[in-house]
Amino acid sequence: MASGVTVDDNVLTIFNDMKVRKANVNEEEKSKRKKAVLFCLSDDKKHIIMEEGSEILQGDEGDPYLKFVKKLPPNDCRYALYDATYETKETKKEDLVFIFWAPENAPLKSKMIYASSKDAIKKKFTGIKHEWQVNGLEDIKDRKTLAEKLGGASVVTLEGKPLND
Amino acid sequence: MGAEQEINSGRSYYIDTTALHVPRAGVELISPLKNGMIEDWNAFQAIIDHIYSKHIKSEPSLHPVLMSEAPWNSRAKREKLTELIFEHYNIPAFFLCKTAVLTAFANGRATGLVLDSGATHTTAIPVHDGYVLQQGIVKSPLAGDFITMQCRELFQEMNIDTVPPYMIASKEPVREGAPPLWTKKDKLPPVTKSWHTYMCNEVIQDFQASVLQVSDSPYDEQVAAQMPTVHYEMPSGYSTDYGAERLRIPEGLFDPSNVKGLSGNTMLGVGHVVTTSIGMCDIDIRPGLYGSVIVTGGNTLLQGFTERLNRELSQKAPPSMRLKLIACNSSIERRFSSWIGGSILASLGTFQQMWISKQEYDEGGKQSVERKCP
Numbered sequence: 001m002a003s004g005v006t007v008d009d010n011v012l013t014i015f016n017d018m019k020v021r022k023a024n025v026n027e028e029e030k031s032k033r034k035k036a037v038l039f040c041l042s043d044d045k046k047h048i049i050m051e052e053g054s055e056i057l058q059g060d061e062g063d064p065y066l067k068f069v070k071k072l073p074p075n076d077c078r079y080a081l082y083d084a085t086y087e088t089k090e091t092k093k094e095d096l097v098f099i100f101w102a103p104e105n106a107p108l109k110s111k112m113i114y115a116s117s118k119d120a121i122k123k124k125f126t127g128i129k130h131e132w133q134v135n136g137l138e139d140i141k142d143r144k145t146l147a148e149k150l151g152g153a154s155v156v157t158l159e160g161k162p163l164n165d
Numbered sequence: 166m167g168a169e170q171e172i173n174s175g176r177s178y179y180i181d182t183t184a185l186h187v188p189r190a191g192v193e194l195i196s197p198l199k200n201g202m203i204e205d206w207n208a209f210q211a212i213i214d215h216i217y218s219k220h221i222k223s224e225p226s227l228h229p230v231l232m233s234e235a236p237w238n239s240r241a242k243r244e245k246l247t248e249l250i251f252e253h254y255n256i257p258a259f260f261l262c263k264t265a266v267l268t269a270f271a272n273g274r275a276t277g278l279v280l281d282s283g284a285t286h287t288t289a290i291p292v293h294d295g296y297v298l299q300q301g302i303v304k305s306p307l308a309g310d311f312i313t314m315q316c317r318e319l320f321q322e323m324n325i326d327t328v329p330p331y332m333i334a335s336k337e338p339v340r341e342g343a344p345p346l347w348t349k350k351d352k353l354p355p356v357t358k359s360w361h362t363y364m365c366n367e368v369i370q371d372f373q374a375s376v377l378q379v380s381d382s383p384y385d386e387q388v389a390a391q392m393p394t395v396h397y398e399m400p401s402g403y404s405t406d407y408g409a410e411r412l413r414i415p416e417g418l419f420d421p422s423n424v425k426g427l428s429g430n431t432m433l434g435v436g437h438v439v440t441t442s443i444g445m446c447d448i449d450i451r452p453g454l455y456g457s458v459i460v461t462g463g464n465t466l467l468q469g470f471t472e473r474l475n476r477e478l479s480q481k482a483p484p485s486m487r488l489k490l491i492a493c494n495s496s497i498e499r500r501f502s503s504w505i506g507g508s509i510l511a512s513l514g515t516f517q518q519m520w521i522s523k524q525e526y527d528e529g530g531k532q533s534v535e536r537k538c539p
Contacts, residue, residue, distance in 0.1 A: 002295070004515035046515050077273060102273030104491075108498075111273030112509040118275045119295050133276055133453065135491075145487070 003116035007124050008049045011039055015125050018083055018096055031059020036068040039079040039121065045113060048079065048121050058083075065159050069140055077102045077114035079121055084130075086147060088154040095150055097130040098122060104136055178211040181219070186364075188331050190354035194363045201235035201286060202242050206249070213254070229258035229520055231511040233503045236263045236290045236297045237304075243538075244531040251526045258520035260511070261538040263297050265290035267506030268461050271498075272491050276450070277457030280439055280474075282464040284309040287418070287435055289442035291454055296539065303442040305433050307418050309370070309464040312377070315414045315424070316369045328401040329364035336402040345403035372397055376407050377415050379469035381476060384416040415467055419477060436477030455482055460492040463500045 018034055038054035041047070056067050068082060080099040085092070100118050102111050122131065130149050134140045147155040147163055156162060179185065179192060197208035217225055230250060234243065243261060250256045265279040269292045279290045287308045291301040320327055328347065336347035376395045380388070389409035398404035417424040421432040433441060443454045458478065460471055471492045478488050493499045510516055521537045529536070 002519065003510060003513055004517070004519045005513075006515070045513065100275065104273070106273060108271060108505060109509050112270050112506050113513065115270035115273055115275050116295065116510060122294075133274060133457065135273055135457070135489075139489075 002119050003113060005041070005045070005113070005117040005120055006047050007121050008042075008047050010050055011048055011121065012124050014050055015081060018081055019127065031057060033058045034081075034083070035060065035064045036071075036080060036082045038071060039081075040076075041113060041117075048117065051078065063159060063161070065143065065146075069137075072101050072103075072140065074103060074137065075105045075107075077106050077110050079114070079118070081125070084146065084150055085159055086150050086155050087157040088151050089156060090154075093151070095130060096125075096128055097132055097146070097149070098125055098128050099140075100131070100133045101140070102133070102135050176207070178208065178215075180212055180215040186331065188354055188356050188360070191357060192360060193357050194359040202238050203246065206245070210249070210253070225254040225256050227257070229260075229511070230256050231260045231262065231507050233262050233264045233267055233507050236265045236288075237299070237302055238263075240535060243534050247521070247526070247531045247534040251523060251531075255523070258522050259526075259534075260520050261534055262503075262507055262510070263290075264503035265292050265297055266295055267503040267510070269457075269459055270295070271502045271506035271509070272457075272459050272493075274457050274459065274491075276453045277459050277491070278439060278443055278454040279459045279461060280435070280465075281462040282308050282418075282435065282460075282470075283462040284464070287438055287462075287464070289438045291442055291446050291450075293446075293450055293453070298446055301442045301445040303433070303438050303445070305435075305438050307421060307432060307435075308462075309373070311417065312373055312415060312464070312467075313366055313369050315417060316373055316377075317365075318425075319410055319414065320369070325399065325403060325405075326401060327365045327368045327399065329361070329368050330400045331364055333400060336400075339402055339404075341396075342405050343403075345399065345401035347401045368400055374466070376411055377467055378411050379415045379419065379467055379473045380412040381469055381472050383420060384412055389413060415470075418464075418470075419473055434477070435474055436481055439474075439478060440481045451483075452486060455486045456489050458488070458490045460490055461499055461502050463496075465492065466496055466499055 014034065014037055034055050035058045036056040038051040039048050040051040042049050054071055056064055056071070060067070068080070072078060078101045080101060082097045082099055083094060084097055085094050087093070100114070102114055132146065132149055139145065143158050144163055147158050179189070195205065195208060197203055197205040197212065203209050217223070232246070246261070247259060250259050265281065268279050268281070269275065269277050275295045276293050279292055281288050281290065285306070285308055287305045289303045291298040332349055332353065334348045334350040336345065339346055376397050386409065389412045392408060392412060394406035394408040395411060396404060396406050419434045419436060421427055421434055439458060443451050446454060460474065465471065471490060475490050478490070482488055493502065498505065521533050525533055
């Protein structure tokens with residue numbers, strides 16, 4: 001069941017850019033690619049758009065996951081695309097995760113609109129393998145949950161950091 | 166759901182709380198719903214007419230209508246409702262939403278297990294990405310009305326008369342445990358049994374909400390005997406303290422095995438209703454369901470209900486499963502979450518294109534509802 005909210009073309013462009021990976025090997029270009037980005041509702045509540053200033057680039061300093069969590073508003077909902085880098089015992093992998101962030105403190109109206117529009121944005125993200133519905137700061141801070149979603153019990157590090165810290 | 170009354174000859178309806186509480190001769194108390202779906206269409210129409218004339222005070226043809234429905238509503242009933250709405254009421258646009266989906270969305274989730282415990286049913290409805298997984302719906306009749314019946318039996322055993330206020334002209338204060346002293350109103354009309362029972366049930370429901378408590382671990386007689394007692398006064402003036410019964414009665418919701426009058430072991434406790442429902446869904450989505458168990462419905466407001474449910478689920482769920490129960494603190498939200506969700510949806514600018522318009526109904530017929538309101 002949907003709300004009728006539409007997805008901006010820009011959103012799809014961003015998704016496609018993040019999806020295409022191995023094509024650019026040039027370090028400079030790689031560092032400009034997005035590591036994480038947030039999407040929100042436009043002011044008139046009719047479209048889903050990219051949130052200004054929410055991008056974290058691959059080349060940025062510091063722990064990208066922590067930075068990403070800090071960008072999430074504590075009292076409002078968002079959608080996010082996060083390009084996770086993780087390692088299992090055998091390989092190192094990168095996968096896109098679609099995150100639906102709806103904290104308990106968000107206003108009911110916001111929760112209702114974002115939840116009923118989730119289908120619209122998710123449909124645009126064809127081929128995405130991982131989706132995460134998160135409703136609180138303690139849940140999203142827990143890297144183990146994300147790691148389990150990505151590769152189950154075999155994941156040993158996330159963003160270069162071992163999980164059992 | 167509003168109960169209303171009718172006179173057997175000539176079919177007159179008395180609708181809404183105020184009218185309902187007036188004692189009248191020969192007036193039965195009925196509900197248009199059965200099993201969560203519309204059964205008595207005449208009564209339902211009477212309620213809708215009443216709503217438009219007394220509450221909305223406007224023409225039906227001027228306003229779109231969004232209705233919520235039980236997740237297990239039959240196709241035939243949905244189509245019949247659509248037909249009634251467009252043909253009889255000339256409503257300009259219509260939409261039908263499943264209660265569980267509205268509740269999940271109102272709680273910021275597109276995926277979750279909605280546990281709805283109301284008066285007539287306790288139901289577990291798995292919602293995934295905004296769609297109800299019909300094969301996973303599990304229903305149990307152990308809900309508010311069952312508790313009311315158990316309380317009724319308790320009062321019969323204790324010889325306490327649940328005299329409803331409509332009969333009482335005056336009463337005097339009496340010592341605790343002493344027989345009540347009240348005078349009956351004279352010239353009361355000969356009311357029907359169904360109406361009188363409903364009035365008594367209201368008294369019992371107030372007792373139910375104020376006195377009962379769900380034990381946080383399986384009921385134990387010795388532990389229950391230590392519980393602090395709660396004082397309660399009946400409308401008749403009779404008052405006493407209640408102790409172990411406070412815990413014993415609602416235990417039937419979670420552990421029906423010892424309840425008198427229930428046939429065999431066929432009934433599921435609330436915990437099992439949830440785990441059975443999740444167990445009927447694809448194994449890959451179960452973590453998503455256990456991680457978002459949304460508790461809704463008036464019966465869940467019983468003191469201790471959610472704590473006990475949390476305990477039951479953490480014991481019954483697979484060991485490594487992350488469990489999270491969501492239960493609104495506000496009693497309004499807990500009882501009306503689907504209405505609240507629906508009201509927000511219907512007011513969204515973007516939703517206006519989602520309605521079934523009168524034109525679409527004229528072209529596509531009542532089958533449009535299956536297509537446009539999945």
